[in-house]
Amino acid sequence: xxxxxxxxxxxxxxxxxxxxxxxxxxxxxxxxxxxxxxxxxxxxxxxxxxxxxxxxxxxxxxxxxxxxxxxxxxxxxxxxxxxxxxxxxxxxxxxxxxxxxxxxxxxxxxxxxxxxxxxxxxxxxxxxxxxxxxxxxxxxxxxxxxxxxxxxxxxxxxxxxxxxxxxxxxxxxxxxxxxxxxxxxxxxxxxxxxxxxxxxxxxxxxxxxxxxxxxxxxxxxxxxxxxxxxxxxxxxxxxxxxxxxxxxxxxxxxxxxxxxxxxxxxxxxxxxxxxxxxxxxxxxxxxxxxxxxxxxxxxxxxxxxxxxxxxxxxxxxxxxxxxxxxxxxxxxxxxxxxxxxxxxxxxxxxxxxxxxxxxxxxxxxxxxxxxxxxxxxxxxxxxxxxxxxxx
Numbered sequence: 001x002x003x004x005x006x007x008x009x010x011x012x013x014x015x016x017x018x019x020x021x022x023x024x025x026x027x028x029x030x031x032x033x034x035x036x037x038x039x040x041x042x043x044x045x046x047x048x049x050x051x052x053x054x055x056x057x058x059x060x061x062x063x064x065x066x067x068x069x070x071x072x073x074x075x076x077x078x079x080x081x082x083x084x085x086x087x088x089x090x091x092x093x094x095x096x097x098x099x100x101x102x103x104x105x106x107x108x109x110x111x112x113x114x115x116x117x118x119x120x121x122x123x124x125x126x127x128x129x130x131x132x133x134x135x136x137x138x139x140x141x142x143x144x145x146x147x148x149x150x151x152x153x154x155x156x157x158x159x160x161x162x163x164x165x166x167x168x169x170x171x172x173x174x175x176x177x178x179x180x181x182x183x184x185x186x187x188x189x190x191x192x193x194x195x196x197x198x199x200x201x202x203x204x205x206x207x208x209x210x211x212x213x214x215x216x217x218x219x220x221x222x223x224x225x226x227x228x229x230x231x232x233x234x235x236x237x238x239x240x241x242x243x244x245x246x247x248x249x250x251x252x253x254x255x256x257x258x259x260x261x262x263x264x265x266x267x268x269x270x271x272x273x274x275x276x277x278x279x280x281x282x283x284x285x286x287x288x289x290x291x292x293x294x295x296x297x298x299x300x301x302x303x304x305x306x307x308x309x310x311x312x313x314x315x316x317x318x319x320x321x322x323x324x325x326x327x328x329x330x331x332x333x334x335x336x337x338x339x340x341x342x343x344x345x346x347x348x349x350x351x352x353x354x355x356x357x358x359x360x361x362x363x364x365x366x367x368x369x370x371x372x373x374x375x376x377x378x379x380x381x382x383x384x385x386x387x388x389x390x391x
Contacts, residue, residue: 019074020074027068034097041096044100047133047136051094057093057095060086062086062097063086064086065087065099066102069106072109084128091136104154107162110159112163112165282312285325288326291327297332300361301383303358304336304369307355312342316342322338323335330386333382335380338378341378366386
C-alpha cells in the first residue's frame with residue numbers, strides 16, 4: 001500500500017497534536033471506569049471510613065481527579081493540585097472511587113515534568129497529606145498510623161519514579177547534544193584534512209611549475225606548456241575547493257543531479273599527469289579490477305597518492321617516482337616511492353600533518369599505513385585499505 005505524498009501517517013499526526021489533547025483520552029477513560037457500577041466503591045481507601053453511595057459530590061470528586069490528568073504534562077502543578085483536592089473530597093466523603101488511581105499518576109507526572117519549585121511542591125504536597133491524614137483519623141475508626149505512613153511512602157515512590165524519568169530524559173538530551181557536537185567536530189576535522197590535501201597538492205604543483213618557468217624564458221614553447229599547466233592546476237584546485245565548500249551549504253546533498261564529491265581511484269591518473277607536468281617523472285601502475293562497492297576506500301587511496309606525490313614534489317623534485325595501485329577482492333593496496341635523486345630546493349614548507357592525517361584515516365577503516373626511507377635514498381609510502389567500509 002502506497003501512502004499519498006504529502007499526507008502524514010496517523011502516528012505522525014498524533015505526535016504533532018498538543019500534549020493536552022494526547023493526554024485527554026486517558027483522563028476520559030479513567031473517568032468512564034470510575035462511573036462503572038462494577039468498580040463503584042473499589043477504589044483507593046485510606047482511613048477506614050465506610051463507603052457511602054455516590055451523589056453529586058461524588059461526581060465532582062471524580063471529575064476533579066480524572067479530567068485534570070489532561071494537564072499533567074502542560075501544567076503539572078495545576079494537575080496535581082486539582083487531583084489532590086478531588087482525592088481529599090473522595091476520601092473524606094467515603095466514596096472510594098476508582099478515580100483515586102489518578103493521584104499516583106499526577107504525582108509521577110509532577111515528579112517528571114515540574115521544572116521550578118520542585119522542593120516547594122513536594123513540601124506542600126506532604127503538608128496537604130498530613131492534614132488529610134489527621135482529618136481522616138479524626139473521622140474514622142482510628143486506623144493505625146502505619147497505614148497512613150505506608151500510603152505516603154507509596155505516593156513518594158510515584159514521585160521518585162517521575163524524578164528518575166526526568167533525570168533520564170535530561171541525560172538523554174545531554175547525550176544527544178554531545179553526540180551532535182562530536183559529529184560536528186569530526187566533520188570539521190574531515191573537511192580540514194581534505195582542505196589540507198587539496199591545497200597542499202595543487203599549490204605545491206603550482207609553486208614548482210612557476211619556479212621552473214623562470215628558467216624557460218629562452219624556450220617559448222616549453223614556457224607556454226608550463227604556464228598552461230599552472231593554469232590547469234589552478235582550475236583543478238578551484239574545482240576541488242568548491243566541492244569542499246559545498247559541504248558547508250545546508251542544502252548540500254539534496255540535489256540528486258550534482259556531481260559526486262568523492263574522487264574514485266580512476267582519477268589517480270589525473271594526479272599522476274598533473275605531477276608529471278610539474279616536472280616529476282612518475283611511473284604509474286594499476287593492477288586488478290576495482291570492486292563494485294569500495295565504500296570510503298577509494299577516497300582514502302586517492303588521498304594517499306595525492307599526499308605522497310605532493311611530498312615527492314616538495315622533497316625529491318625531479319627524482320624518479322613510482323605509483324602502484326592494486327585492487328584486491330577486499331582491499332586496495334597503494335605504494336608510492338621515490339629514488340632520492342631529486343632535490344627539495346623549490347619546495348615550500350610543510351606542516352607535517354598530511355601523513356599523520358592519512359595514518360588516522362587508514363586506521364579508521366581498519367587498514368595499515370607505513371612510511372620509510374630505503375637505503376638508496378628517497379622515501380616510500382605504503383597503505384593497505386580494506387574496501388567496502390562505509391565510514
